[in-house]
Amino acid sequence: MGQESLQNYLQYLVRYLKRRARGFNGYILGLSGGLDSAVVALLAQKAVKDDLLCVIINIESEKCDMDDALELCKLHNLNYYYIDLTAEYRAVVKKLEESKKLTELSKINTKVRLRMVTLYALGQTHSKLVLGTDNKAELFTGYFTKHGDGAADLFVLSSLTKGEVFAAARLLGVTPNIINKIPSAGLYVGQTDEAEMGIKYEDLDAFISGKEVSPSVKARAIELHRISNHKRRPIPRPREKR
Numbered sequence: 001m002g003q004e005s006l007q008n009y010l011q012y013l014v015r016y017l018k019r020r021a022r023g024f025n026g027y028i029l030g031l032s033g034g035l036d037s038a039v040v041a042l043l044a045q046k047a048v049k050d051d052l053l054c055v056i057i058n059i060e061s062e063k064c065d066m067d068d069a070l071e072l073c074k075l076h077n078l079n080y081y082y083i084d085l086t087a088e089y090r091a092v093v094k095k096l097e098e099s100k101k102l103t104e105l106s107k108i109n110t111k112v113r114l115r116m117v118t119l120y121a122l123g124q125t126h127s128k129l130v131l132g133t134d135n136k137a138e139l140f141t142g143y144f145t146k147h148g149d150g151a152a153d154l155f156v157l158s159s160l161t162k163g164e165v166f167a168a169a170r171l172l173g174v175t176p177n178i179i180n181k182i183p184s185a186g187l188y189v190g191q192t193d194e195a196e197m198g199i200k201y202e203d204l205d206a207f208i209s210g211k212e213v214s215p216s217v218k219a220r221a222i223e224l225h226r227i228s229n230h231k232r233r234p235i236p237r238p239r240e241k242r
Contacts, residue, residue, distance in 0.1 A: 006167055010043065013156060017047035020154060021129065026051025028123040029131040030115050030149075031073070031080065032186060033065030035178055036133040038072055039165055040156045042172040044131060045078060053128060054080040057118055059089045059111045065186045068177045075175060081122070089114055108187045112148030120151075129153040137162045137204045141221065142228020143197055150231060161205035197224060 021027060027044045031037050031054040044052045056069045066082075073080040092114070093107055102110075116130075123130045132152025134144045139158055144150040157165060162183070169179050183193040183201065194200050203217040213221075 006164060007171060009159075010168055010171065013043050014046045017044055017156065021048050021051070024129050025127040026053070026129075027131050028053045028055060028119055028126065028128040029133065030054075030119055031056050031069045031078075032133075033061075033068035033072075033178065034181075034186065035169055035174070035183065036135055036138075036157060036165055037069075038174045038178050039168050039172060040131050040133045041072070041078055042076060042174065043156060043168075045076065050079055051128070052079060053122070053126060054078050055119060055122060056080055056082045057115045058082070058084040058086060059114060060086050062186055062189070064177075064181075068175065068181070072175050072178065076173070083118065085114060085118065109145045109148055111187055112145035112185075116148050116151045123153075131156055133157065135160050135162055135165050136208060137201060139232070140208050141197060141199075141204065141224035142231045143193065143224070144231065146231045161209060162201040163205045199224070 017027070026048040029037060029040055029044065029052075031041055033056075041052065041054050054069075054073060056066060056073075058066055070080075070082070072078065089111060092110065093102060096102055119130050122128075130151075130153045132149065132155040134149060134152075134155055135157040136159055138144050139155065160168065166179065184191050185193065197204070197220075199217060199220045203213055204221055207213045207217060207221045
């Protein structure tokens with residue numbers, strides 16, 4: 001990442017989080033058992049200590065992911081709240097499908113948006129800001145759910161590639177089970193980020209860092225960015241009435 005060392009940048013992020021928390025009772029974030037949320041949790045803990053609340057939300061989640069999230073909380077003494085919303089999610093889907101069957105993708109995104117609703121309900125109740133966990137590669141490609149994990153009060157990892165997030169995880173003491181697992185949103189069995197995006201994080205990181213990549217990698221990265229532009233743009237508004 002340019003000339004600035006990763007260690008120095010992480011220290012800056014801690015100071016940034018401490019400053020942005022003024023006027024609020026710290027932060028809240030969804031801890032998935034994945035790499036990005038683990039890194040954000042440990043950075044936020046350094047910034048606001050016990051004013052961080054991690055929420056482990058089980059919605060048809062893999063048991064290993066829930067176990068990994070719990071292990072991280074216990075190892076680093078993170079304040080956490082565990083909630084199982086599987087039954088509530090299934091009830092919502094059942095109700096919606098009374099009129100028309102939902103697509104599989106819409107059901108997956110409903111899981112993510114239900115997590116967002118949960119974090120904002122608890123965040124408002126406890127006067128905490130919601131931390132986003134999407135990294136630079138995910139934000140560039142639009143690999144996030146609009147108004148789901150794409151909804152946050154601030155994105156902590158927006159300048160870090162996936163490779164840099166892995167390196168940060170090692171520096172911060174993220175548990176090996178989380179560091180060593182294949183990146184996945186954990187939304188269905190066998191899901192992996194790279195398979196869904198059609199590009200490897202290593203190649204994507206190289207492209208967004210300005211390095212030479214193959215024409216096919218460049219084309220795929222540009223296409224992912226193009227088709228997800230609507231996720232990054234402000235909500236459109238008509239002109240002011242005359």
